[in-house]
Amino acid sequence: MSELSPDTQAIVNAAVEGGGGYGRATPVLHSRLSATLRAVIENCAYDDFGGHWIISADDLERIAAELETKSN
Numbered sequence: 001m002s003e004l005s006p007d008t009q010a011i012v013n014a015a016v017e018g019g020g021g022y023g024r025a026t027p028v029l030h031s032r033l034s035a036t037l038r039a040v041i042e043n044c045a046y047d048d049f050g051g052h053w054i055i056s057a058d059d060l061e062r063i064a065a066e067l068e069t070k071s072n
Contacts, residue, residue, distance in 0.1 A: 011037075018068075 004012065015033055016023040023029065040063075045055040 011033055012025045012029065015029060016025055040055070040060070044059070044063075045053055047054045
């Protein structure tokens with residue numbers, strides 16, 4: 001696999017470490033992360049009528065916290 005940008009690598013690392021460090025950065029993981037980020041963009045982040053972004057870092061943090069809570 002080619003080298004990732006620092007921002008992208010941080011997301012991959014977080015996903016691997018979030019699984020207790022037992023996972024691996026595989027093409028399947030990359031695909032799932034990509035699908036997740038695209039879902040955020042397509043379903044949460046953009047206001048088609050106003051043409052501006054409507055999701056904030058706080059919103060993303062809330063979603064991440066909810067997912068973490070539900071996975072425990």
